[in-house]
Amino acid sequence: MEGLALDTIIAKAGARPAAALACASTHLRAAVAEDAVWRSFCARDLGLDAPLDPEDRPLPSFKVGKRLREDRTLTNYMDAYKVWSESFGMYPLPLVKRVKLFWSSLKGWISENFPEALRTLSKGASEAQIRSAEDDLGFKLPMPTKLLYRFCNGQLPFSRNHFEDVRMAPLGIIGGYVFYDHSVNVHLSSLEQMVEETKEFNLDLEEQGLPIGPNLALVASSWYHPKTFILNCSSGDLYVGTANLSAGEMMPCVPKSLIKPTDSDMPQDGLLLWLEEHLRRLQNGMIKIRPLKTSRYICLYPEASPLCSSAVTNGVKVRASAVFAPEHPYGGHPGTYLYSYSIRLSVPEACMLGGVYFSSCQLHSRHWIIRCKDTVVSDVNGEGVIGKFPLLLPGQDEFVYESCTPLNGSSGSVEGSFTFVPGRVTQPEGKPFNVTVAPFPLQVPDYIF
Structure with missing residues (x-):
């Protein structure tokens, strides 16, 4: 031939x-x-x-x-x-290709959209480093997790240098959210940090007389208020710690049905699935980069339908979405779930009422209807939002504010309206009008970040 x-x-x-x-x-x-x-x-x-x-x-x-x-x-x-x-050669080549593609795609997105976070990523760990970490932990890491660390050894660990830590804190590649005085920003742990924090976690459980979980490793954590993600290295399940993590309370944050830790051709554990889903949300614009004081961060409030609602009334646009916050103390009571929601207000082109254009409009009051399943659990009226009365001008950036609400159930919704005044509250140029806030969901998601 x-x-x-x-x-x-x-x-x-x-x-x-x-x-x-x-x-x-x-x-x-x-x-x-x-x-x-x-x-x-x-x-x-x-x-x-x-x-x-x-x-x-x-x-x-x-x-x-x-x-x-x-x-x-x-x-x-x-x-x-x-x-x-x-x-x-010790790994299935299809899995090597998959993990390589994940890291090259994530680094490509970070390089284009969030370059300040790129240098927080460490080079890949060697097999010897992974074996050393496993020896320190006392158990083996799942194959997909080992491969993830072969290509990138997480993010730079805590430096204990105050000024460097302040700069690094918002650069977590998982990201987070802010509401009131509660800030979360999750970094992917390096092997060294994983070992150190896992030992501390197990020691805390031992001191309380609680049984240590089977082969648990802390793989990601927040640099602000505590939020911790824990991988069960025996089953491949990934969990997020609740407000009662010190007592060993965790919630699954990846669909268990997708995890195949022992598949010979393409094993997949919770950490790999979680990171791949996070990448998809970054790539399709479900989550985006947002400013945070003098820096930027990956903001986890959803930006697209169906998790983000959008409505325009008389030229005023309102976008709204929520995140589940299992680590917040308000959600630490049995049967109580805490959700934080983000409201974005803007006038993309012009405020128009009754055929008349106005150069500005100002928020005066709000009305919220909160449901748990199909039952109204809260009907709230009040002036302003978080003590502010935002003045909206055509073409300006969105006015963004965050708040939260507890829910005695795992799912519900929020809807409502804002009352706006054409011109200014102190100098109205027309009659007040209501602006619709389309319903947006409150629900425990399949993937928790």
Whole structure:
């Protein structure tokens, strides 16, 4: 066989059979050695579109070959496929490709949208570092989690330098939310931080006489008010700590039905699924970067339907959404769930009432109807919002405020209206008018961040 027919057979055979074919004859060895063959193997099996090693350093080729050294003698060099196979041969290649694609996609998004957080990411850990962490923990990490750390060893750990920590705090790649004096911003833990915080957590449980959970590892935590994510390394389940975490209370934050920790071809644990879902929300615009005082952060209040409602009345636009906050003390009572909601007010083009345009309008009062399932549990009227009476001008940035509400059930909704005055409250230019706040959900989500 020659040409396209032989190339097609080699390509369909795959990398390992192709390497075996190369041993059969000089003719087959020459066909298998073509760079295009190994380019296709690297793309299909590893997601590589350039000959790079696992640390993104360039390699001479996709295939094995020879190069001229400085002393004018020939030496063999390793192809990209072989380098990757030797580095990750203990893992299923489809899983290696999946985790590699996740990290390259997340880093690409961060580089474009949140570059100040990029340098908080550590380079990948070695197998020796992972084994050392497992020895310190006293148990093995799930295979997908180990691979996640092979490509990136989480974010830089707490430095204990006040000024550096203030700068680093809002740069968590998971992000968070702010309402009243409650701030959360979640960072992905490094191996070193995971080991240290897991030991502290287990020690606290021991001191209270509580049984230590089976092989639990703290994989992410907040730099502001405490919020902790815990991986069960035996089952692959991922949990978020509640306000009663000190007593061992946790909630699942990834659908259990999706977790396959022992699948031979493509195992997936809670941490991998959680991070992949977070990336999807970043990529599709469900969550975005928002300003926070003098910095920026990944804000977890949803920005798109169906989790974010939107309504326009007389030119005034109101967007509203909520997040579930299991770590807040108000949600620490049995059967009580705390939700924080974010309201965004703006006049995109112009405020118009009865065919008359107004140069501004000002919020005067609010009316909220809060439901638990289908039952009205709160009907609230009041002046202003969080003590403010925002003045809206056409084309200006949204006025954003956050508040919260407890709910005696896992699901409900909020809707209502604002009363606005054309012009200013102190100098009205027309009659007050109501602006609709479309219903938005309060619910414990399948994925909790």
